[in-house]
Amino acid sequence: MNIETRIAQWLRTPFDQQTQNQVALLAKNPKEAEDAFYKDLEFGTGGMRGIMGVGTNRINKYTLGKNTQGLSEYLKEQHPNEKICAVIAYDCRHQSKELAKICADIFTANGIHCYLFSDLRPTPELSFAVRHLNAQCGIVLTASHNPPEYNGFKVYGKDGGQLVPPHDEAISQRILDTAFESIQFDGNPALLQYIDKEIDTAYQKDVLNSALFDKSKNKPLKIVFTPIHGTSITALPQVLEQAGYDKLTIVKEQIDPNGDFPTVKSPNPEEQEALKMAVALANEKNADLVIGTDPDADRFGLVVKDAESAWCYLNGNQIMAVLTDFLLQKRAAENTLNSNCFIASTVVSTPLIQQIAVHHGVQYKNTLTGFKWIAKLIEGFPELEFIGGGEESFGYLVGDSVRDKDAISASLLACEIANEAKNNGSSFFELLIECYKKYGAYKERLVSITKKGKEGVEYIAEQMENFRKSPPKSIGGIDVMILEDYLHLTSYNFKRKEEEKLQYSPSNVLIFKLEDGTKIALRPSGTEPKIKYYFSINQKFDPDQSWKEQEKTLEIRLDELSSLILP
Numbered sequence: 001m002n003i004e005t006r007i008a009q010w011l012r013t014p015f016d017q018q019t020q021n022q023v024a025l026l027a028k029n030p031k032e033a034e035d036a037f038y039k040d041l042e043f044g045t046g047g048m049r050g051i052m053g054v055g056t057n058r059i060n061k062y063t064l065g066k067n068t069q070g071l072s073e074y075l076k077e078q079h080p081n082e083k084i085c086a087v088i089a090y091d092c093r094h095q096s097k098e099l100a101k102i103c104a105d106i107f108t109a110n111g112i113h114c115y116l117f118s119d120l121r122p123t124p125e126l127s128f129a130v131r132h133l134n135a136q137c138g139i140v141l142t143a144s145h146n147p148p149e150y151n152g153f154k155v156y157g158k159d160g161g162q163l164v165p166p167h168d169e170a171i172s173q174r175i176l177d178t179a180f181e182s183i184q185f186d187g188n189p190a191l192l193q194y195i196d197k198e199i200d201t202a203y204q205k206d207v208l209n210s211a212l213f214d215k216s217k218n219k220p221l222k223i224v225f226t227p228i229h230g231t232s233i234t235a236l237p238q239v240l241e242q243a244g245y246d247k248l249t250i251v252k253e254q255i256d257p258n259g260d261f262p263t264v265k266s267p268n269p270e271e272q273e274a275l276k277m278a279v280a281l282a283n284e285k286n287a288d289l290v291i292g293t294d295p296d297a298d299r300f301g302l303v304v305k306d307a308e309s310a311w312c313y314l315n316g317n318q319i320m321a322v323l324t325d326f327l328l329q330k331r332a333a334e335n336t337l338n339s340n341c342f343i344a345s346t347v348v349s350t351p352l353i354q355q356i357a358v359h360h361g362v363q364y365k366n367t368l369t370g371f372k373w374i375a376k377l378i379e380g381f382p383e384l385e386f387i388g389g390g391e392e393s394f395g396y397l398v399g400d401s402v403r404d405k406d407a408i409s410a411s412l413l414a415c416e417i418a419n420e421a422k423n424n425g426s427s428f429f430e431l432l433i434e435c436y437k438k439y440g441a442y443k444e445r446l447v448s449i450t451k452k453g454k455e456g457v458e459y460i461a462e463q464m465e466n467f468r469k470s471p472p473k474s475i476g477g478i479d480v481m482i483l484e485d486y487l488h489l490t491s492y493n494f495k496r497k498e499e500e501k502l503q504y505s506p507s508n509v510l511i512f513k514l515e516d517g518t519k520i521a522l523r524p525s526g527t528e529p530k531i532k533y534y535f536s537i538n539q540k541f542d543p544d545q546s547w548k549e550q551e552k553t554l555e556i557r558l559d560e561l562s563s564l565i566l567p
Contacts, residue, residue, distance in 0.1 A: 006037040006056055014181050015062065022054045035453050042172070047162060049143050049152030049527045052095060059095075059151045061102050065183040067153055068103045068139070070175035072110035072184075075136055087115045087133055087195075089126035090141035091231050091296040092257035093151050096120070100141045103153075105187025118194045120257055122231045122297035123154070124406035128203045129195070131160040131401070142296040145268035146528060148260050160403035161375025165505050204239050207406075210399035211413040213330060214420060217244040221419040223289050224282040225411075226251040228267045228274055229258040230295035235408050243412055245419075249285050251278050261295070269294055269301030270394050272313050279303055279311050289418045289428065293407040298371075299394040300407035302414055304428040307547070312429055317350035317444045317536075320390040321435050322428060323410065324353060326417045327388045327398070328360040337362060342381070344374045344389035347486070347504075347511060348521045348534045353389075355439040362387065368486065368507045369523065371395055375403035392444065392534070433547050441547075442538040443554035447566060448530045460524045460531045463567065467510055467522060475514060476560050482513040520565060535561050 001009075009015075010023045026033050036055030041048050041063055048067065052059045075084050086107050090096035100116060107114040115133055117126075123140050130138035138156035146152070155163050155171070163171060223245060227233040233255060240248055253263050254277060261267040264274045269292040278290045282303070290303035290311070302319050306312040324343055331337040342363035345353040357364035363384065367373035371391065378386045378400045390396035395405030398413055418428040436442065451459045471483050473494065484491045486509035489502040509523040521534040537557050542550055 003034055003037045007033060009180075010037075010054065014183070019054055019060075019062070026054060038454050040176070047152060047154035049146065049150060051149050052151050059099075059153070061099065062180055062183070064099055064103060064141075064153055065106055065185065066178050066180060067155075067175050068106040069110070069183045070178040071137065071155065071171055072107055072112055073178070074171050074174045075112060076110065079136055082136075083113060084111075084137075085113045085115065085133060085135040086137040086139065087117075087126060087129045087135045088139045088141070089117045089121045089123065089129070091120055091123070092229060092259050093141070093143055093295065094148070094259040095151060096141040096259070099151065100139075102185065103139055103141070104192055106184055108188040108191035109184035109186055111188075111191070113191045113193070115193050115195045117199075118196045120231045120234065121200075122235050122406075122408060124298055124402045124404055124408060125199065125203045125235065127156060127160040127402045127404040127406075128206060129199050130156050130158065131403070132199065132202055133195075134158075140296065144296055144527070145266065145270070145294040145299060147266060152527070156403075159375065159379045161379060162370070162372035162404065164372050164376045200235070200238075204235060204242065204408075206401045207235075207239050207409045207412060208242060210401065211409045211416065212243050213416050215244070218246055219244045219419050220247070221245060221289060221415060221422055222247045222249075222285060222287040223291060223415060224249050224251065224278050224285060224287045225290075226254045226275065226278040226292045227257075227297070228254055228264060228269065228292055228294065229256065229261050230267065230293060230297060231257065232293040232297035232407060232411075233257065235297065236291075236293065236411055239408055239412055240415065243415070245415060249281060249287065251281055253277060267295050269299055270316070275301055275303055275313070282311070288422060289415065291411050291414065293411070294394075297407045298405045300396075300411050300414075301394055302428070304418070306429045307433075314432070315444060315446075316390070316392040316394040317352065317442070318432055319394070319410075319414070320345065320392070320396055321350065321352050321356065321439075321442075322417060322431050323390070323396055323398075323413055324388055325356050325435055326413070326431070328356065328362065331387060332360060337387075339363065340383070341385045341387050342377075343387050344377055346370075346373070346391040347484075347509060348523065348532075349390070349392040350442050350444050350536055351517070351519065351538070352435070352439055352442045356435070359439065365389075368504055369393075369509070370526065371397070371405045378403060392446065436547070437541045437543070440538045441541045441550050441554065442536065443551065443558060444537075445535045445558045445562065447533045447535075447562060448525070448528075449533075449567070450528070450530050452529045456529045460529075463531055464508060464510065464522065464524065471510075472512070475512065475518075475520065476557075476564055478514045478516050478518060480512050481515045482511075484509075484511040484513070486510070518561070520561065533562070533565060535565075537561070
């Protein structure tokens with residue numbers, strides 16, 4: 001169906017008059033109309049996400065309605081003669097509450113019982129609620145850390161994890177086959193049940209069971225926290241209070257949920273700018289630790305004091321390393337660590353996590369990008385015990401009750417680590433350096449290049465194809481040893497001239513592994529109009545040099561690699 005036909009379809013019923021008027025106005029601007037209608041929004045690593053507005057390539061009541069109608073029909077097909085239940089949560093973004101109610105009404109119109117949170121809640125609480133309520137499905141309305149004009153639609157299976165093959169492919173096809181005319185918008189109130197405090201209590205109790213190690217009260221750690229106008233305000237302060245952290249200060253300018261995110265350029269804790277106000281407040285309060293979470297509270301950022309008492313913005317790989325090493329040390333001290341335990345990370349994250357697993361004698365499992373794959377591991381290996389795991393994009397999970405990255409439990413764990421270190425005359429930063437001393441000095445860098453619109457999609461595809469057709473044989477004077485192509489599921493060893501099969505689902509990722517242990521990965525973002533370049537290098541830790549000196553050497557090498565790879 002071409003763009004003109006799509007636009008014409010939206011200028012008549014079943015689309016309401018307001019939508020028709022907006023489409024007619026949009027059609028007067030051919031470039032904007034093309035971007036709104038040239039394709040259908042698709043499921044990526046984090047579900048469906050896009051700019052709000054009219055059109056097939058936008059988030060609106062009809063595109064999400066089509067999703068929910070197709071999903072409803074799939075659920076009824078998969079669970080015949082069963083009572084089917086779905087859970088819906090939403091974040092602080094514009095239209096999230098209204099779109100959540102529309103999705104709930106479509107479920108109930110199709111005879112599906114729907115639990116709907118009465119107000120905004122963290123995404124990990126939604127994942128928890130699916131399993132807690134024995135539901136077959138969950139939905140959260142969120143665009144995570146994207147700009148204010150975005151919203152999104154994440155779908156969870158009965159295991160509490162986001163959809164993976166074959167279910168995601170089957171549901172995607174069912175949605176494609178669903179006509180806008182077939183959407184049932186008129187809900188059945190008898191099948192709608194609002195939920196809040198009961199689930200809050202159960203979820204927070206589970207977080208404390210997973211991530212609380214020191215049950216003392218009045219802990220000395222001084223914390224500054226910002227929800228960056230998002231959902232974590234409904235959970236993290238409550239959890240920290242129950243855990244005994246009474247020296248918590250919240251950034252008041254960022255405490256209220258607000259889909260405009262008026263105090264930041266981007267509500268993304270990966271960006272230092274998003275934590276600027278929190279760090280300034282931490283200076284005033286002489287705090288030990290700064291925590292910032294993204295709008296739906298699945299990602300979190302940490303800022304800690306380094307050896308010279310200057311603020312150090314940790315990246316996701318560094319945070320993950322300290323959290324994982326701490327968890328495994330605690331389990332080892334309890335004599336509950338064995339070869340049936342496992343930790344997990346992703347193919348674009350730091351190799352340091354695998355080194356930590358080897359040191360502690362536990363299994364290490366590697367997945368594609370996206371936390372749904374870690375959830376799939378937990379579900380797929382019931383005979384094993386998942387201890388913890390994460391990915392470089394500031395996501396971490398403790399234990400297996402939640403099946404998505406969880407900024408609430410991860411933040412509590414970070415506080416436990418920092419508090420214990422403070423009691424021992426050390427710090428979170430010093431524990432990171434201890435990791436480097438034990439496992440090697442690793443340094444990573446992520447470079448994202450944004451390319452919007454149809455032209456951007458074509459540019460990103462061209463970049464990936466160019467590297468596939470003409471892969472470099474050496475980079476920065478170091479030979480490429482292995483090229484892993486996750487789209488074609490091949491691993492080619494240039495030295496042995498041998499090809500092996502990769503045991504993953506197909507994904508548009510390329511990874512170059514160099515002879516010196518350097519790893520360079522490329523992939524298009526599954527949720528944003530970006531191509532991402534991941535660089536990872538390492539060297540043996542030098543006890544005769546400060547970390548600052550060693551880090552500078554590593555940064556120079558990263559600069560060199562970036563200049564050779566980036567367009």
